[in-house]
Amino acid sequence: MADLISxxxxxxxxxxxxxxxxxxxxxxxxxxxxxxDIDFEYLFINDGSKDNTLSVIKELAAKDxxxxxxxxxxxxxxxxxxxxGLQNSSGDYVAIMDADLQDPPHILSEMYDCVxxxxxxxxxxxRVSRKGEPPVRSFFARCFYRLxxxxxxxxxxxxxxxxxxxxxxxxxxxxxxxEYNRFSKGIFGWVGFSTKWIEFENTERVAGETKWxxxxxxxxxxxxxxxxxxxxxxxASIIGLIFCxxxxxxxxxxxxxxxxLGDPVAxxxxxxxxxxxxxxxxxxxxxxxxxxxxxxYLETKNRPIYITxxxxx
Ligand code: UDP
Ligand code: MG
Numbered sequence: 179m180a181d182l183i184s185x186x187x188x189x190x191x192x193x194x195x196x197x198x199x200x201x202x203x204x205x206x207x208x209x210x211x212x213x214x215d216i217d218f219e220y221l222f223i224n225d226g227s228k229d230n231t232l233s234v235i236k237e238l239a240a241k242d243x244x245x246x247x248x249x250x251x252x253x254x255x256x257x258x259x260x261x262x263g264l265q266n267s268s269g270d271y272v273a274i275m276d277a278d279l280q281d282p283p284h285i286l287s288e289m290y291d292c293v294x295x296x297x298x299x300x301x302x303x304x305r306v307s308r309k310g311e312p313p314v315r316s317f318f319a320r321c322f323y324r325l326x327x328x329x330x331x332x333x334x335x336x337x338x339x340x341x342x343x344x345x346x347x348x349x350x351x352x353x354x355x356x357e358y359n360r361f362s363k364g365i366f367g368w369v370g371f372s373t374k375w376i377e378f379e380n381t382e383r384v385a386g387e388t389k390w391x392x393x394x395x396x397x398x399x400x401x402x403x404x405x406x407x408x409x410x411x412x413x414a415s416i417i418g419l420i421f422c423x424x425x426x427x428x429x430x431x432x433x434x435x436x437x438x439l440g441d442p443v444a445x446x447x448x449x450x451x452x453x454x455x456x457x458x459x460x461x462x463x464x465x466x467x468x469x470x471x472x473x474x475y476l477e478t479k480n481r482p483i484y485i486t487x488x489x490x491x
Contacts, residue, residue, distance in 0.1 A: 180217045183290065183343070184272045186263030188223045188256045192277040193230040194385035196222075199277050200238055206283035210290065220245045222277075223263050226253035239490055248489040256389075257360040258484040260340065264349050266491050273343040278383035281341035285376055289343040292374040299371035302342035304335055305380040315392060322399045326364075329409035333367035334402070335375065342366070342373075357405075358477050361398075364406040404469050411470065414463035421456065 185203060189196065200220075207218045222235045224247060232249055239245040248262050260274055271293060275281045281303065289301035308316040323336035340362060344352075351369040366373075390398075403410065 180215045181271060181294070182217050182219055182269040183286075184219045184221055184263075184267035184269030186221045186223065186260065186267060186272060186274045187277050188225055188259030188263065188274075189227060189231050189235070189277045190225040190253060190256070190259075190389055191227045191229045191231060192386055193227070193234050195278045195383065196231065196234045196238070198384045199279055202279055202283050203275075204242075206286055210287055213287075214290070214294075216290070218244055219267070219269055221263050221267055222247040223259040224249040225256065225259040226250045246489075246491050248491065249487050251485040251487040254484045256340075257362055260362055261353075261360060262484045262486070264353055266489075267349070270346055271343055272346070272349045274340050276339075276341065276383075278386060280381050280383050281339060282378060282381065285341075285378060286343065288376060289374075292376075293343055293345060296374065297372070298374040299348045300342055300344045300366075300373045301376060302335075302366070302373050303339050303376050303378060304337040305339060306337065306377045307380050308337070309380045310382050311380070312392075315395065318392075318396070318399075322402075326399075326403055326407065329403070330364070330407035331368075332364040332406045334363050334406075335367070338363060338366075338375075345371075347371075356483075358479075358481060358483060359401060359405055359473050360483070361402045361405040364402055368406070400469070404473055408470075410466045414466045417459055417463060421459065 187199065192199075203218075203220065210216055220238075220242075222238075222245065224232045224235060232247075235245070235247045235249075239247060246266070248266055250258070250262070263274065264272060271290065273286060273289065275283070285303060289303075292298045292301040308319070320336065323334060326332075326334050348369060348371045351371070352365055355365055355369070
């Protein structure tokens with residue numbers, strides 16, 4: 179029997195890009211069919227788009243019965259869209275792709291070959307250059323990857339994209355991770371399995387514009403750190419400990435000074451600085467605690483990761 183490959187495509191305001199995407203992926207489908215016994219299923223996840231994305235998807239579904247879609251009741255974010263895609267996919271292999279053609283479809287052949295014939299559980303892509311990206315963003319991205327790999331045990335690869343092809347077994351493992359605060363780059367690494375990394379040059383999106391502002395990316399990286407590491411909590415306690423020791427030494431010094439030299443008036447400005455510094459650090463550490471607490475809070479509410487408004491599955 180032919181291998182069914184599900185192609186999951188999270189779409190948020192991609193009305194302009196989708197026709198190009200569909201054309202490119204269909205071309206790839208026809209190409210792959212010539213050499214291997216495969217079938218495709220396209221799973222478009224409309225993540226609460228505000229443009230004509232849904233109607234474009236419906237048009238595609240009307241002329242091609244391989245096109246499936248799930249449409250959310252509002253924008254839940256790409257993480258939720260990917261989860262919905264994995265949950266609704268029925269393929270023996272599942273690929274996740276962006277709608278903007280930044281994930282070149284021609285790599286699918288190589289990915290399929292790696293997973294089918296070379297014994298890998300997953301073939302994932304990473305871009306080797308960050309061409310076309312603001313330098314500040316690249317700089318912070320590099321720092322983030324260096325940091326998170328130091329402090330967490332999920333193997334998170336610099337430049338890794340969400341574009342990957344996985345076996346059903348790996349998909350099921352990912353679906354078993356039902357956490358509400360999802361950080362897929364971490365989840366993919368955390369579940370393990372053998373991954374083949376395929377490198378490619380960054381390409382610019384075909385139409386529409388990126389949904390990631392610098393601020394959104396920054397918050398996303400914090401999510402990643404909090405979701406996959408408890409190091410910040412340890413740092414908070416270590417800072418506390420260092421300050422306790424420093425304070426203890428200072429107390430001894432002041433007592434000794436008072437006994438030996440009498441009782442000079444302590445400096446008011448230095449006092450103010452110390453109060454500012456110490457209360458600042460206290461607030462900072464409380465903030466770290468708060469970040470974890472807010473995640474626990476959201477997690478215990480046990481809310482659904484996404485809400486479907488309509489679908490043809
Ligand atoms: N996306 C989504 N929900 C969102 C934001 C983005 O489903 O809230 C999808 C988007 O339609 C695209 C993919 O995620 O298919 C990647 O988004 P984008 O191209 O904006 O990110 P970039 O490639 O710039 O990192
Ligand atoms: Mg993109």
